[in-house]
Amino acid sequence: MARYFFNIRHKPGPDGVADDIDGDEIADIGQVREHALGVARDLIARTRLDSIANWFDCAFEITDEQGHPVMTVPFTDIVPDEKDDAPVGAE
Amino acid sequence: MAQIQQSDIRNILLRKLSPQDFALLAPHLEPISTQLREDMVTANRPVAECYFPESGITSVVASHDGREIEIGLIGREGMVGAVPVLLGNDRTPHTSFTQMAGESLGIATPALLDAVGRSESLRLLLLRYVQTHVTQVGQTAFAQGALGLESRLARWLLMCHDRVDGDEILLTHEFLSTMLGVQRAGVTLALQNLEGAGRIRSRRKRIQILDRERLHALTNGAYGVPEAEYERLIGKA
Numbered sequence: 001m002a003r004y005f006f007n008i009r010h011k012p013g014p015d016g017v018a019d020d021i022d023g024d025e026i027a028d029i030g031q032v033r034e035h036a037l038g039v040a041r042d043l044i045a046r047t048r049l050d051s052i053a054n055w056f057d058c059a060f061e062i063t064d065e066q067g068h069p070v071m072t073v074p075f076t077d078i079v080p081d082e083k084d085d086a087p088v089g090a091e
Numbered sequence: 092m093a094q095i096q097q098s099d100i101r102n103i104l105l106r107k108l109s110p111q112d113f114a115l116l117a118p119h120l121e122p123i124s125t126q127l128r129e130d131m132v133t134a135n136r137p138v139a140e141c142y143f144p145e146s147g148i149t150s151v152v153a154s155h156d157g158r159e160i161e162i163g164l165i166g167r168e169g170m171v172g173a174v175p176v177l178l179g180n181d182r183t184p185h186t187s188f189t190q191m192a193g194e195s196l197g198i199a200t201p202a203l204l205d206a207v208g209r210s211e212s213l214r215l216l217l218l219r220y221v222q223t224h225v226t227q228v229g230q231t232a233f234a235q236g237a238l239g240l241e242s243r244l245a246r247w248l249l250m251c252h253d254r255v256d257g258d259e260i261l262l263t264h265e266f267l268s269t270m271l272g273v274q275r276a277g278v279t280l281a282l283q284n285l286e287g288a289g290r291i292r293s294r295r296k297r298i299q300i301l302d303r304e305r306l307h308a309l310t311n312g313a314y315g316v317p318e319a320e321y322e323r324l325i326g327k328a
């Protein structure tokens with residue numbers, strides 16, 4: 001188990017990140033991205049913040065316990081990539 | 092043990108009682124300390140004892156399948172167990188637990204009911220408190236449906252601030268996220284927004300209230316309605 005911090009980038013600039021001060025225990029690094037997407041989906045579906053006009057402008061900037069960047073997960077990643085073999089009728 | 096004097100009481104309901112009504116309760120009041128996360132009323136179990144908080148805060152929560160959301164707060168203005176017991180029931184589906192440790196005056200439910208049966212004015216005052224609490228729960232529903240998270244958080248902070256001494260509220264983001272029923276990341280964003288505007292100062296396990304007026308302005312009516320009902324029905328808190 002390691003602790004990862006899911007900081008949210010919501011606008012450009014030094015004030016544009018909300019630091020996650022508690023962090024979450026994640027069993028292995030392969031699950032970090034899925035965890036971030038789960039939180040993003042729940043925020044998009046259920047939470048309205050006056051200060052966030054569009055959740056899809058946000059991204060998780062995930063750091064480890066040493067404060068080093070681990071990965072960035074944009075909220076837009078909850079939408080699966082369009083595939084070439086899209087079903088008939090899809091744009 | 093010496094009997095408790097009404098002039099030493101901090102619980103506002105007990106302070107507002109006539110000396111005669113207070114004398115009916117006083118022999119049965121027992122000082123206790125409440126511990127963090129301790130159930131004061133457990134869902135669907137008989138309410139054996141009611142509590143008049145002297146300090147600290149109790150959360151009333153609705154829960155299902157491991158998710159719980161706070162629907163009401165009780166501090167020194169109120170009585171824990173009031174809703175089921177005064178409305179003639181012995182239990183409720185909603186748990187009440189200690190959110191902020193403190194002191195409380197406990198009374199066995201049969202002793203409370205006996206006193207209430209002897210005095211119409213005591214019963215009426217406690218029922219008026221029930222009305223203010225029901226109003227508070229209704230405003231929580233309004234806030235949940237009508238307001239963004241910053242406003243709901245502002246309301247919650249004001250309600251806690253009303254029930255503590257000083258300007259600091261001790262709690263974690265994790266706890267706030269459970270109580271407000273949102274992801275911790277949402278709480279963190281909302282706190283940053285309130286802090287950026289100078290309304291609060293947010294630290295790891297505590298929040299300091301800096302500007303009540305501007306927090307209130309954010310709540311769009313969600314804060315203030317039950318508080319005004321309390322003042323109308325019971326008196327100034």
